[in-house]
Each structure stands twice: as structure tokens, then as C-alpha cells.
Amino acid sequence: MQHASPALLKQTLPAMKKAARDGELPWSTVALSIDRDLLNDYKKQLYGSQLFMNEAGKPELSPVEDESRLDERRASIGLEPIAAYLRRFEAP
Template sequence: MPPCRSSRSEITTYREPEDTVASCDVPDLAADLRRRAEADRRARNELLRTGRPGDLFEVDAENTMWLKAIVAEHGWPGVALVGEQGADDAWLLVQHADRDPEFQLEALELLQIAVDAHDAPARHLACLTDRVLVAFDQPQLYGTQYTGEGAGMHLLPVHDPERLDERRASAGLETAASYDRRMRAKYQGSSLRTEGRDGADRHMTSR
């Protein structure tokens, strides 16, 4: 399981959607999430196309700083607050906040509460769980994280691989074999190799 903090008091408290709706302009927040997610995708598509990061790191840093402020003020932006698209966009931003693993860990705990409250999809939790586990050098649970480039692209270590598809199904994810085919179709022909945390390869997911 992902590493735990020593004190729950360090974690931003999850706020029920009805408490946050009155304190922010929901359409503007959802629109900001959409704009930032689109910038994220543009930067990554450019990396896939050229093999160069361009402004990817700057986009990630700005998005991470902004999302941290939103979470601190309003709690996790779940479906009830920003809609399904907004929740998807918020997950994408935190999934790519690789240079701030402590924030990813904080967001993971808030996302767990949101999923339990049916305010976020389980697939978001599965993907971020793997991202956090990999960041802390632990085997992933759902097999969503790959690394390497071209023919050398490979799945990072997985805990209890015999039950991988069982765990994936419980999170609403496709089979590992189907996901692997999509990953290779998308990334194997590229020269994707970007510097991530501590000079290591940035880990890849399909989003």
C-alpha cells in the first residue's frame, strides 16, 4: 500500500460537496480545470511528436501549484463540485504532479475519501495509487505505470501479479493485456524519454 503519513492532521480535510459549492464559482473552477488539462495534453503530445519536453515541466509545475491552492481552499474537486469532466481533469493534473510526491500522497488520501463518498471514480484512485507507490520505490498494485522507450518500454514491478486483473476489475479498469496493447500502440513507436524525479524516467500512463 502507499506510504502513510505519521499524522492525519497533516492532511487537508475532505470537504463535503455542499460545503464547497457556496464558496467558489463552480463553472469557473471547472473551466480552469479544463483549460489546464488541455495544456497538459498539448505539452505531452508535443513530447510524443518531437521527443523534446518543450514547456512540459513548466506546465506541470504551474498546474501543480494551482491545484494545491484549490485543494487547500476547497478540498478535493470531485464530481459533485466540478462535474465528471472536471473531476477527470483534476485527477490528470495530480497524476502528473510528479515533482511534488508529497502532494500526490496528500491528494491520494483525499481521493480515497472522495471515492468512498461516490464523488470520484475508482479508476482515478487506482492510477494515482500506482503513481505514488512507484514514486516511493514500491511495487504498484494495478499495473498502470510503464517506463523506458521504444522496444525497451516495460511495465514497472507489480505486487502479486497473479491477482492483477482481479484488482484492475475492482477499479473498473480493462484487463492488463488490453491495457498493455494500448500502451505499446501509443508509445512504443516514439522516442519518449523525459527526465522525471531525481533524473529518473518519467513514468507513463495512457492519459
């Protein structure tokens, strides 16, 4: 759903969150859609899952809410630390 239209993503996000609360869907998967939805609304993301390529051609985080607690939020839903996540996007 993360790559669905913004309207469809927004419409299905409550059901995705409920499925995660009920243990039917991993929160780590839902986080990608939560972040995409926030960015679609011109807000800062919560989990740091969304990147863009900067002018130097390197991946960079889209704006994140309260960056000092980012790894704490990521860990709470089973995501790796942001530094490890960003390393996956570095050129070999």
C-alpha cells in the same frame, strides 16, 4: 494529481480515496495516483497503471505487487485487463 510533485500527491491521496469511496471520483482514476505514489516510495504498484520504456523501446510494466491477481484488482475498480491496457501502448 498523478503528475503532481510526490509530496503533493501523497498529501492529497487520502482525500482522493475518500472521494472514490463516496462515489465522487472513479476508483479507476484514483488507481493511477495510488500506483504513482507507491512507485515514488520505491514500492510495487497495485493496479499496473505505470509503465516505462525498456531498452528495446517497448512499454513495460513497472514492478507490480502479486501479479497473479493483477487483473482481479483491476476489475474490482473498473479497469480493463492488463493485456488490453498494454496493447494501447504498442506501436501500430
